[in-house]
Amino acid sequence: MARQRGIYVDHVILGLETSCDETAVAVVADGSRVLGEAVASSASLQARYGGVVPEVAAREHVAALPALVDAALADAGLSGRDVDAVAVTVGPGLLGSLLVGMAAAKALAVAWRRPLVAVNHLEAHLAANALVGPLVLPALALLVSGGHTGLWLWRADGEWERLGQTRDDAAGEALDKGARLLGLGYPGGPAVEALARTVDGPGGRRLPVARLSGSELDFSFSGLKTALAQGLAQQPEEPARWAWALEEAVVQALVERVAAAHARYPVDRLYVAGGVAANRRLRERLAEWADGAGVTVVVPPPRWCTDNGAMVAAAAALRWNRTGRLPAAPLSVAPDTLLELGRPAGPA
Numbered sequence: 001m002a003r004q005r006g007i008y009v010d011h012v013i014l015g016l017e018t019s020c021d022e023t024a025v026a027v028v029a030d031g032s033r034v035l036g037e038a039v040a041s042s043a044s045l046q047a048r049y050g051g052v053v054p055e056v057a058a059r060e061h062v063a064a065l066p067a068l069v070d071a072a073l074a075d076a077g078l079s080g081r082d083v084d085a086v087a088v089t090v091g092p093g094l095l096g097s098l099l100v101g102m103a104a105a106k107a108l109a110v111a112w113r114r115p116l117v118a119v120n121h122l123e124a125h126l127a128a129n130a131l132v133g134p135l136v137l138p139a140l141a142l143l144v145s146g147g148h149t150g151l152w153l154w155r156a157d158g159e160w161e162r163l164g165q166t167r168d169d170a171a172g173e174a175l176d177k178g179a180r181l182l183g184l185g186y187p188g189g190p191a192v193e194a195l196a197r198t199v200d201g202p203g204g205r206r207l208p209v210a211r212l213s214g215s216e217l218d219f220s221f222s223g224l225k226t227a228l229a230q231g232l233a234q235q236p237e238e239p240a241r242w243a244w245a246l247e248e249a250v251v252q253a254l255v256e257r258v259a260a261a262h263a264r265y266p267v268d269r270l271y272v273a274g275g276v277a278a279n280r281r282l283r284e285r286l287a288e289w290a291d292g293a294g295v296t297v298v299v300p301p302p303r304w305c306t307d308n309g310a311m312v313a314a315a316a317a318l319r320w321n322r323t324g325r326l327p328a329a330p331l332s333v334a335p336d337t338l339l340e341l342g343r344p345a346g347p348a
């Protein structure tokens with residue numbers, strides 16, 4: 001047990017996240033107290049291209065990472081000596097981006113003589129909820145990001161049963177593509193949200209929420225883009241109303257599936273995670289549904305919904321606390337761009 005910043009802690013983990021276009025570092029004590037954070041995003045640079053260009057993202061991670069590690073440690077008032085383990089996202093994500101974060105994490109682990117922990121990005125998103133308060137399981141888990149959309153029954157710490165997933169685009173991807181059609185920048189989710197907030201409703205515009213026969217807990221968002229393109233061609237005036245309709249369609253699809261999952265698995269808690277969980281309308285609508293259903297809904301604050309370093313450290317800490325030992329990975333651990341939730345990230 002070490003004394004850090006006037007409090008006693010069991011362990012301090014440095015978390016590194018570079019799977020997409022955010023370069024993020026955080027210092028987390030005992031998996032629950034975020035002592036320091038630093039984040040940079042190449043989103044404004046990517047906006048020029050209308051989406052994430054992998055090579056640009058990787059190059060920006062290289063440029064940003066050293067200063068961000070220093071900044072997160074300085075924010076925590078600590079030095080590398082105080083860090084007990086270095087946790088890093090090893091997948092899923094963009095290969096070049098993952099490689100940069102992993103190379104940095106390996107270098108730090110070697111330099112500080114500390115273990116390296118390989119973290120699954122999806123597990124990390126859900127683990128962000130452990131930064132809000134102790135996990136109470138079983139629960140439903142909704143993960144909505146730019147690369148993934150799925151619903152799980154979170155049976156116990158480290159045990160997920162997939163109930164539904166997207167058949168095509170992720171929820172965030174649908175918002176990003178819709179934003180492009182609306183002439184908005186990247187990332188699209190926050191831009192659509194901001195534009196939608198300038199109007200009081202869709203003014204009669206409607207976008208369909210796809211329902212899939214045979215699997216009511218799966219999602220499909222790819223039809224939204226076509227419907228929006230057609231709608232905009234017929235009714236190009238007041239694009240803000242289309243933004244409203246787009247946000248509504250995505251939110252409705254998510255809330256509907258959560259309600260259907262809860263009808264089958266009536267647990268009393270819902271954990272939400274991923275970049276789209278930063279969306280205010282989604283948060284409000286889930287809270288309304290949860291109120292009626294007698295469910296406690298937990299959503300991390302927006303900065304821990306989008307990609308961040310704290311969730312990576314939190315995921316490593318959950319495993320540490322669960323098993324009582326550090327799940328150290330060999331330095332040879334490689335990125336796994338297609339890693340799924342529930343599959344261990346590298347040898348544990």
Ligand code: KG4
Binds near residue numbers: 171306
């Ligand atoms: O979790 P995340 O940062 O990265 C991935 O793992 O994909 O999620 C990024 C996604 C993007 O599609 C972005 O448009 C969306 O999250 N997003 C939002 C909001 N903030 C980010 N979508 C809706 N409303 C927001 N406020």
Ligand code: ZN
Binds near residue numbers: 121146307
């Ligand atoms: Zn993410």
